Amino acid sequence: MNANRSVLFILFASISFFCSAQKSKNQLQQEKQKNLLRIKEVEKIIAETSTNKKNTLGELAALNQRIQEQESLISSIQTEINFLTKEIGEDNSIITALEEDLIKMKEEYAAMLFAAQKASNSATRLTFYFSSSTFDQMVMRMRYMNQYGTLRKLQADQIVKTQNQLASQIQTTEIKRNEQNALLLDEEEEKKQLDGLKQKQKTLVKQLEKQEKQLRQEYNETKKAIAQLDKMIEDIIREEIAKAEREAKAAAAKNKNKPNNTNTQSPEMVVLSANFEQNKNKLGWPTNGFVAQKFGRQNHPLLKGIVVESDGIRIQTGTNEPVKAVFDGEIRSISITPRFGTSIIIKHGTYFTIYVGLQQVKVKTGQKVKTNEEIGFVAANIEGISELRFQVFKGIDPQDPLLWLRDK
Numbered sequence: 001m002n003a004n005r006s007v008l009f010i011l012f013a014s015i016s017f018f019c020s021a022q023k024s025k026n027q028l029q030q031e032k033q034k035n036l037l038r039i040k041e042v043e044k045i046i047a048e049t050s051t052n053k054k055n056t057l058g059e060l061a062a063l064n065q066r067i068q069e070q071e072s073l074i075s076s077i078q079t080e081i082n083f084l085t086k087e088i089g090e091d092n093s094i095i096t097a098l099e100e101d102l103i104k105m106k107e108e109y110a111a112m113l114f115a116a117q118k119a120s121n122s123a124t125r126l127t128f129y130f131s132s133s134t135f136d137q138m139v140m141r142m143r144y145m146n147q148y149g150t151l152r153k154l155q156a157d158q159i160v161k162t163q164n165q166l167a168s169q170i171q172t173t174e175i176k177r178n179e180q181n182a183l184l185l186d187e188e189e190e191k192k193q194l195d196g197l198k199q200k201q202k203t204l205v206k207q208l209e210k211q212e213k214q215l216r217q218e219y220n221e222t223k224k225a226i227a228q229l230d231k232m233i234e235d236i237i238r239e240e241i242a243k244a245e246r247e248a249k250a251a252a253a254k255n256k257n258k259p260n261n262t263n264t265q266s267p268e269m270v271v272l273s274a275n276f277e278q279n280k281n282k283l284g285w286p287t288n289g290f291v292a293q294k295f296g297r298q299n300h301p302l303l304k305g306i307v308v309e310s311d312g313i314r315i316q317t318g319t320n321e322p323v324k325a326v327f328d329g330e331i332r333s334i335s336i337t338p339r340f341g342t343s344i345i346i347k348h349g350t351y352f353t354i355y356v357g358l359q360q361v362k363v364k365t366g367q368k369v370k371t372n373e374e375i376g377f378v379a380a381n382i383e384g385i386s387e388l389r390f391q392v393f394k395g396i397d398p399q400d401p402l403l404w405l406r407d408k
Contacts, residue, residue: 284405
């Protein structure tokens with residue numbers, strides 16, 4: 001019976017582990033599927049980028065992202081293999097315990113059969129009954145013999161049940177081993193593909209290094225254009241803030257009951273600001289694609305000694321991808337800049353979102369837009385790269401958009 005209890009304990013513990021591990025494994029498989037979709041998306045962008053123009057920084061950015069996604073996929077496969085290894089270890093412990101328990105039960109059953117065989121002789125059984133010193137003792141001995149027969153049957157049933165459990169556990173473990181072997185083969189193939197991507201990256205970097213003089217010139221021109229763009233955006237936002245303050249003062253002057261009201265936003269805008277803040281890290285992405293440049297200071301991907309500073313993010317995407325408003329708001333500015341195409345500024349109370357690099361704009365100044373409403377399409381830059389510059393401002397202070405957008 002102790003052996004049975006130990007097996008039940010191991011089974012219970014392993015089932016608990018299996019449930020938690022299975023949940024994690026399911027999550028891993030979902031993440032792997034998402035990763036495969038991102039790889040497919042980046043592959044498409046790489047194909048379009050290399051078709052439009054060979055050996056560009058945009059192509060390098062897409063290739064770097066592709067390598068990152070490949071490494072993430074391999075990591076996911078490795079984690080899944082580790083889960084299976086742990087599960088197989090647990091399964092082997094269960095199999096060992098079941099085998100040991102089965103041996104003990106068979107030994108106990110053999111002893112029972114031997115005792116039953118000795119007692120099966122009717123004369124022996126009658127002698128056992130009538131040798132009782134009292135009538136009550138004889139009744140007890142009769143009950144004992146009946147219970148002993150029942151126990152024998154239960155033991156036989158338990159042996160059959162344990163044998164079935166053992167066979168099922170061995171089959172389950174074999175399935176997991178096959179799954180593990182398949183994942184190991186996948187891992188090997190994905191690593192080969194990663195090596196190929198890194199070799200391609202190395203070749204591309206060498207080609208771009210030959211164009212260093214031209215790339216530095218393009219960088220300086222782009223830097224000047226970005227400075228002009230940032231100045232234009234700041235001027236527009238400052239004007240919007242000043243306009244809101246003027247309107248608030250005019251409203252306060254008309255309201256004699258609240259002459260000291262200093263609120264610079266209408267009640268509608270106050271609510272919109274609060275709603276926007278509550279959706280931090282929950283906003284939808286303005287377009288498909290991957291982040292080619294993050295917020296803040298970072299080294300140039302190729303040119304040594306150059307630190308790039310960005311007030312937003314650059315999302316590299318496919319041709320003619322739609323651009324959507326990330327939240328309810330009002331279109332406050334639509335302008336065209338020579339190097340970046342059309343820029344749109346949407347006001348969300350005290351917050352502003354900026355979308356740079358559009359074509360075929362579908363909205364107009366003063367129009368109110370809803371979350372996920374299309375406002376235009378991504379245009380290709382001078383390199384032929386389809387890219388959206390996206391920014392988030394609180395007043396005149398730039399925010400990191402990745403802290404506001406939901407995780408992909």
